[in-house]
Amino acid sequence: MNLLIVGGFLGSGKTSILLKLARYIAGENPEYMSKVVIVENEIGEISVDDKVLSGFGAYSVTNMFSGCVCCTMSGELVSGLNQIQKDMNPELIILEATGVAFPHNIRETVKYSIPDANCRVCCVTDAKRWNRLLIPMGNLLPDQLDSADVILINKVDTVPSETVDAVEQSIRQFNDTARYFRISAASEIAPEVFEAVLGERG
């Protein structure tokens, strides 16, 4: 099982980026597209997200969880993923985590329960709100960056580049091993960003 976990705080741009990633995959490799399953799991956003994503005919959108995906829901998460694998046998499952989930915990849970799973974590951060949210949210934002392979600093169109520099510096305190990209989901996202998010593909 190949799993891409897209995490990051509420409103950071996960769904927007996922839609562009989906379009990228569709444009670049339509055959692969039909083998990609997107799992949306954002509280309260599900119906909106669903409608948009359903526009991609070959994509399967599954709302399989009653609540949020986090360590306390691990049983449901694992059985849901196993069910998808069994029913659809996709080459890739993309999971949009809820804005309060810890992608690192999801990855650990999946790796423990599905040993052959190959997990990748992409964390989306919001350049506009990072500084504003960092303190009030306690450890949530930093902990969401744990073990991310790729960190996208999104919404760079909304702040001056000095602010983006400062945000990146702040974020790097918590994860300095990930690959970083500055993007705006409101405009074009470069192919190399998508390739980095997807990682090696078989």
Ligand SMILES: Nc1nc2c(ncn2[C@@H]2O[C@H](COP(=O)(O)OP(=O)(O)O)[C@@H](O)[C@H]2O)c(=O)[nH]1
């Ligand atoms: N200006 C701007 N707005 C963005 C960008 N990315 C997302 N948004 C907006 O931010 C809001 C939240 O985005 P969404 O993708 O739903 O975030 P999610 O909660 O992480 O899935 C939406 O209104 C988006 O249109 C960006 O790069 N620039």
Ligand SMILES: [Mg+2]
């Ligand atoms: Mg979303």
